[in-house]
Amino acid sequence: MSFDSISDRGLVILGCGRMGGAILQGLLQGGLPAKSVWVITPHPSDWLQASGVHLSTDLPDNPAVVLLAVKPQMMADALSQLSTMRTGDTLFVTVAAGITMEGYARMLGDQTRLVRAMPNTPSAIGRGVTAIVGNPKATAQDLDIAQELMSGVGQVVRLENEEQINAVIGVSGSGPAYVFHLIEVMAAAGEAEGLAPDLALQLAKATVGGAGALAEQSDETPSKLRENVTSPGGTTAAALNVLMDPDTGMAPLMRRAVAANIARNRELGK
Numbered sequence: 001m002s003f004d005s006i007s008d009r010g011l012v013i014l015g016c017g018r019m020g021g022a023i024l025q026g027l028l029q030g031g032l033p034a035k036s037v038w039v040i041t042p043h044p045s046d047w048l049q050a051s052g053v054h055l056s057t058d059l060p061d062n063p064a065v066v067l068l069a070v071k072p073q074m075m076a077d078a079l080s081q082l083s084t085m086r087t088g089d090t091l092f093v094t095v096a097a098g099i100t101m102e103g104y105a106r107m108l109g110d111q112t113r114l115v116r117a118m119p120n121t122p123s124a125i126g127r128g129v130t131a132i133v134g135n136p137k138a139t140a141q142d143l144d145i146a147q148e149l150m151s152g153v154g155q156v157v158r159l160e161n162e163e164q165i166n167a168v169i170g171v172s173g174s175g176p177a178y179v180f181h182l183i184e185v186m187a188a189a190g191e192a193e194g195l196a197p198d199l200a201l202q203l204a205k206a207t208v209g210g211a212g213a214l215a216e217q218s219d220e221t222p223s224k225l226r227e228n229v230t231s232p233g234g235t236t237a238a239a240l241n242v243l244m245d246p247d248t249g250m251a252p253l254m255r256r257a258v259a260a261n262i263a264r265n266r267e268l269g270k
């Protein structure tokens with residue numbers, strides 16, 4: 001990775017919890033010098049304290065990038081800590097769900113260059129997927145910088161407009177939680193059918209992990225991979241009759257779940 005402008009002028013990270021921490025780890029592993037990074041976070045973890053980044057020290061004037069990774073509800077308070085910094089020429093990259101570009105324009109001014117990025121928690125092991133979209137002031141180079149920042153924690157895709165970020169949150173941003181719940185309910189079903197809890201959990205985790213890796217690596221579509229498991233009139237077909245029921249199966253359930261996610265996101269954005 002090349003981090004010339006960040007190495008020269010610095011990166012400020014506001015909020016270094018799960019997501020900010022994962023992104024920072026990816027950047028340091030990708031070769032960004034720790035001395036180019038300033039972190040503002042109330043309770044720095046042991047790892048963060050030992051990482052060599054600047055903590056609770058004077059912020060750089062005019063940093064190249066400010067990464068916003070606090071909870072949406074904390075954003076206005078957290079941003080007030082940057083008030084002494086000259087940020088006219090700074091790119092803001094935000095991972096917060098629920099705060100729109102219009103909201104940032106109110107807090108940071110409408111001339112601010114800003115990229116919204118929506119990652120997910122597999123970023124913690126470098127297997128995240130992040131969607132990015134720039135505001136009208138963001139340049140092509142700003143999007144390249146944001147892509148470079150986020151590619152330290154996994155794949156990066158680009159969106160055409162801000163509205164699409166809602167669907168991204170509904171699918172991939174929150175999606176790991178749906179998959180973890182799938183593991184929970186598969187394990188519970190195994191337990192209900194007589195397996196020991198540890199064994200049921202091991203089977204469910206390995207199945208979801210293995211099927212996910214196969215879906216990513218195979219040239220076949222997920223539909224074909226599903227058909228490959230399903231013998232006509234066999235046991236999988238019996239289960240899929242339940243899961244693929246057009247009224248009560250996973251498709252209408254997922255549609256409702258994603259719609260609820262997006263509705264909440266719009267509420268948070270108000």
Ligand SMILES: NC(=O)C1=CN([C@@H]2O[C@H](COP(=O)(O)OP(=O)(O)OC[C@H]3O[C@@H](n4cnc5c(N)ncnc54)[C@H](O)[C@@H]3O)[C@@H](O)[C@H]2O)C=CC1
Nearest residue numbers: 015016017018019040041069070071072078095096097119
């Ligand atoms: N966890 C997830 O799956 C995803 C989270 N996001 C977004 O990432 C953002 C952060 O979420 P997480 O990392 O999960 O939360 P987190 O709670 O792990 O991290 C937030 C960090 O901000 C710090 N903080 C609180 N008040 C602060 C302040 N005034 N100034 C500076 N730092 C402050 C907290 O101490 C904490 O370390 C949220 O806006 C969320 O919408 C985006 C995609 C996925």
Ligand SMILES: O=C(O)[C@@H]1CCC=N1
Nearest residue numbers: 096097169173174175
């Ligand atoms: O639940 C949330 O609000 C955040 C956004 C995406 C994942 N977690």
